Amino acid sequence: MKLPHPRIGGLFDSPVRPGSGWPGDPASRRTAVAETPAEVTTLAAAARSIEQVDAEVSMCRACPRLVQWREEVAVVKRKSYCDQPYWGRPAPGFGSASPRVLVVGLAPAAHGANRTGRVFTGDRSGDFLFGSLHRSGLANQQTCTDSADGLALNDVRVAAAVRCAPPGNAPTPAERSTCAPWLDAEWRLIGAEVRVMVALGGFAWQAALALIRRAGGSVGTPAPKFGHGTVATLTTPNGPVQLLGCYHPSQQNTFTGRLTPAMMDDIFATALAISAR
Numbered sequence: 001m002k003l004p005h006p007r008i009g010g011l012f013d014s015p016v017r018p019g020s021g022w023p024g025d026p027a028s029r030r031t032a033v034a035e036t037p038a039e040v041t042t043l044a045a046a047a048r049s050i051e052q053v054d055a056e057v058s059m060c061r062a063c064p065r066l067v068q069w070r071e072e073v074a075v076v077k078r079k080s081y082c083d084q085p086y087w088g089r090p091a092p093g094f095g096s097a098s099p100r101v102l103v104v105g106l107a108p109a110a111h112g113a114n115r116t117g118r119v120f121t122g123d124r125s126g127d128f129l130f131g132s133l134h135r136s137g138l139a140n141q142q143t144c145t146d147s148a149d150g151l152a153l154n155d156v157r158v159a160a161a162v163r164c165a166p167p168g169n170a171p172t173p174a175e176r177s178t179c180a181p182w183l184d185a186e187w188r189l190i191g192a193e194v195r196v197m198v199a200l201g202g203f204a205w206q207a208a209l210a211l212i213r214r215a216g217g218s219v220g221t222p223a224p225k226f227g228h229g230t231v232a233t234l235t236t237p238n239g240p241v242q243l244l245g246c247y248h249p250s251q252q253n254t255f256t257g258r259l260t261p262a263m264m265d266d267i268f269a270t271a272l273a274i275s276a277r
């Protein structure tokens with residue numbers, strides 16, 4: 001199936017083939033493809049640059065259930081997007097390659113990042129997040145409609161703990177474990193500069209704690225519990241990192257007022273203040 005891209009008028013298959021010109025596609029036809037959990041571990045450990053991690057993440061096929069789901073969604077589509085091509089591949093991290101602030105989310109949305117190819121882009125959660133990053137001076141614009149919209153981040157990187165859209169927004173424990181080496185590799189390559197991690201929701205909080213443990217750091221005993229506005233000091237081989245909790249900008253939270261724009265702005269104001277010390 002080939003449909004015109006809404007921004008640049010190209011023709012793409014769903015899922016998108018590497019090298020076909022999708023804006024921001026980090027992969028080429030030579031990018032290695034992980035087909036099993038063991039291959040994720042091997043490729044992630046061998047990656048030598050954040051660009052390589054992004055490219056290999058975007059081609060990964062190690063979780064059969066998630067591959068089947070993301071590609072099925074990319075073909076069936078939501079009615080309101082039926083005239084658009086879908087990315088249908090994993091969503092790599094996005095933003096600065098040497099950030100002071102790392103934002104960690106759960107997983108791409110089926111009709112958000114799985115459609116646009118960029119994490120938190122193309123849905124209301126992304127509008128909420130990038131709107132706050134823009135008001136905080138960490139993004140050049142509040143618009144985040146697709147991968148060709150010109151969005152750029154300053155001093156911040158956004159990554160998901162699981163890189164493929166899961167059915168029901170619920171990856172299994174095995175899928176979380178399989179995907180973890182990609183976040184490990186990202187941390188190994190960009191973590192030295194990170195002073196603050198912002199965890200969007202309880203799962204991201206747990207993923208951040210697990211990441212620091214795997215990286216040889218310490219989270220303390222007992223492990224800090226997630227809360228909106230909670231700050232926990234983690235110890236890493238590169239020095240202390242502050243973990244800052246924020247309610248996830250899901251519609252469930254934003255429509256009910258549990259998370260307001262001002263609340264998220266306060267989180268990033270705190271993150272900036274900590275990272276400037």
Ligand code: SF4
Pocket residue numbers: 040057060061062063066067090162163164175178179180182
């Ligand atoms: S969830 Fe992660 S490990 Fe699993 S297929 Fe997607 S990118 Fe690969």
